[in-house]
Amino acid sequence: MSVIELSNLSASFGGRRVLGPLSLTVADGERVALVGRSGAGKSTLLKLAWQQCGSDIALVPQDLGLVPALPVFHNVYMGRLNQRSSWYNALSLVRPFKKDRAEVCEVLQALAISDKQWVPLASLSGGQRQRVAIGRAIYQGASALIADEPVSALDGPMANRVMELLSERFRSALIALHDVDLALRYCNRIVGISDGVIALDEPSNRLSTADILPLY
Numbered sequence: 001m002s003v004i005e006l007s008n009l010s011a012s013f014g015g016r017r018v019l020g021p022l023s024l025t026v027a028d029g030e031r032v033a034l035v036g037r038s039g040a041g042k043s044t045l046l047k048l049a050w051q052q053c054g055s056d057i058a059l060v061p062q063d064l065g066l067v068p069a070l071p072v073f074h075n076v077y078m079g080r081l082n083q084r085s086s087w088y089n090a091l092s093l094v095r096p097f098k099k100d101r102a103e104v105c106e107v108l109q110a111l112a113i114s115d116k117q118w119v120p121l122a123s124l125s126g127g128q129r130q131r132v133a134i135g136r137a138i139y140q141g142a143s144a145l146i147a148d149e150p151v152s153a154l155d156g157p158m159a160n161r162v163m164e165l166l167s168e169r170f171r172s173a174l175i176a177l178h179d180v181d182l183a184l185r186y187c188n189r190i191v192g193i194s195d196g197v198i199a200l201d202e203p204s205n206r207l208s209t210a211d212i213l214p215l216y
């Protein structure tokens, strides 16, 4: 069974083709790292993948898509906004239910930012905001993830901790990563993008860092 199935995908901006044509399938249980130099087409591919296949897939976009004026709790809670009725969401905006507070807190604890639960997002650092967006994706409860550079603002130990958490919480994933070592460690397949097309597609255990670096 596949969670992402893209066939003959392409994208152009202002008449210039930046992606494709390419086809890509991510099977249930696969964690795929998208690697390649800046501007290669990874974000464009992830956006199209989510638009075409994403109704049950959690998303961490490159721009995070958070609401700065709202507390961290509500930004994470948004992961389940469309799973609840509008009256439940309206009440939660004013006075969140105990069960939801506990569940959001558990996610924030796993991301080492539970002390920020009631702080406005605007007052957080870039790395803390990135963890909030990851928290929202985890809280959604989906089994598959699409993420665009989800740990780019985190230091080494925290990036490893978060990648580990993503591996535990999502069975399947398509994740753009600039850090080749993280890609090899936490993903079981590497797809390299160069000038908008797939230039490499191999299981991680058949690759070393040196095999991937020519893409950069």
Ligand SMILES: Nc1ncnc2c1ncn2[C@@H]1O[C@H](COP(=O)(O)OP(=O)(O)OP(=O)(O)O)[C@@H](O)[C@H]1O
Binding pocket: 013, 014, 018, 036, 037, 038, 039, 040, 041, 042, 043, 044, 045
């Ligand atoms: N909205 C847009 N309008 C015009 N060109 C765009 C737009 N979005 C992306 N592009 C172009 O498409 C190409 C691929 O961009 P994309 O963001 O997919 O690359 P990327 O591999 O994700 O880069 P990075 O690693 O820097 O995020 C680039 O040349 C970029 O300039």
